Amino acid sequence: MSSYTAIKLIARPKPGPVTPDIFEVVQQEIPKAGPGQILIKQTHMSLDPAMLGWMSPDPESYIPPVELGAVMRSSGLGEVVESNHPDFAVGDRLMGIMGWTEYCLSTGQGLNKVQPGLDAETVLSVFALPGLTATQGLFGFGDPKKGETIVVSGAAGSVGSLVGQLAKAEGLNVIGVAGDDEKCDWLVNELGFDGAINYKTDDIAAKLKALAPKGIDIYFENTGGPIQQHVFDRMNAHGRIVVCGMIADYGKAEPSAGPNWIPIIKKRLTIQGFAMPDHFGDVPALVARLTPYVMAGKIKHRAHVLEGLESAISGLNLFFTGGNKGKLIVKL
């Protein structure tokens, strides 16, 4: 009889950094798959900024919060180790919501088989939530057109880095915003962004003016924070703002103010918020849309891999500090 580790959410987070006391690490007996079930051994777990929202009760959010006492929610990659389900065989690799756990039982619902040959980091960095989010946000709402200028905040993050590369492949002038020089360097010299702004040290307004002399047509918003007003001020007529994340504000007791709405009229802006659960039905189409860019070698990624389930707890705080270099993955 073997045991495995899982981590449960036992209290709601307070504003500020995530503290370990809101989680409980438990050892449990590895179960057997019941009729119609499969047993999955998770190999890699994805950490995403959206998790910070999932931990807090908010009746108006797009997805119910994680219940207290339940295993913390996350998506991941796992291998079928036991199957009583005709559609799944031992050895199949599956992707989907598995949670902070080394093993889980499933009926297979909501899980997708992963193409053989793709390494785990590519799967979780490109074809999982970040890539689906980037593809839906940019093409579903951003309406990118060759020659236009796009600004991406959180550009070195898992979603932002893909949005920028997709936009670059479409022929846009791509400006990324990130929080340190190493990330900015990576955006420009590795990913091919046309420019990058270090929001902590650069003169944001001056640099935006230099990098976007004809104004900004699309703002892909992953962060909030001081960059928001600066980009807003330089939006062009008929500009599109896709609001995907507000990480700079998630940990705040008092959310910061947004821009005044007069320019929304003057420039006839469209501001569109979205969240992937609304689009889970479109996953096959999104994967089909994304795949050619990956196959053409236009999408680079980098993963920031943490080791062991418990590293997820402090790992969440890397979203607040910007300490992660690429997609956060926990290797189990």
Add this chain to the structure above:
Amino acid sequence: MSSYTAIKLIARPKPGPVTPDIFEVVQQEIPKAGPGQILIKQTHMSLDPAMLGWMSPDPESYIPPVELGAVMRSSGLGEVVESNHPDFAVGDRLMGIMGWTEYCLSTGQGLNKVQPGLDAETVLSVFALPGLTATQGLFGFGDPKKGETIVVSGAAGSVGSLVGQLAKAEGLNVIGVAGDDEKCDWLVNELGFDGAINYKTDDIAAKLKALAPKGIDIYFENTGGPIQQHVFDRMNAHGRIVVCGMIADYGKAEPSAGPNWIPIIKKRLTIQGFAMPDHFGDVPALVARLTPYVMAGKIKHRAHVLEGLESAISGLNLFFTGGNKGKLIVKL
């Protein structure tokens, strides 16, 4: 040789109420129509909140500002008194941009003939800019659906009163926001709104909760001001916000802050700004869309008529004070 009066803009307005010193009242000789021209005697002039924006230079606005020394811009209704143009006969009634003037010359470009039988107040209150704006904003961007709840700010204004009546005719729960009890009473008892909020004296949050128990699906924003955050807080998932006017902020040196953007993601909101000059090509379709409601007797209006060209100057300040009761029209 007779003369007529016109009013020119000679200085840019300062924040706060409009002062007479930015205008010059001039007497000019009535011109003769040249080849291909018509001479129009304006009979009624429309005052619209958008004029406040037209007076200030803003390279990013949707329409160039009125040049200093030029006749102030406005739309109006006039009669052809001399014609050298095959498409226009003496006695034709025309609607369009004519300016603050008793007479103007035109080639007819941009002017539309007015259906006989419609009185001047109906033309300028319903079928001119306010009705086109209400129709484009509500149906073009608001996507109203029977049973949904809409909140209209500036609801007793020329655009807002039409938006609310159109929405009511479509079977929505319609809540209007206005600045005095007489207007609120008019909205509910004359126009058939389901509820009204006096933003100056009511407990806005409590009243919104009572009138929109299932939340708000559409916010038609004409004013800005404190109502904005309250409505924003009660928007439903997939809500639409149509931003048409921000009168509460136009006169301010420092525009007020907008709402934080986190709810835009959580509720997947769409915020759309618009301005009618983008849609002037659709005027025939908009008139066709609006006409059946008028013919069915579903659209009431009231005009607030000022007498004489010079009344336009102080008349503009009624937009700031909310002192107008219905569509502002200057009778010449």
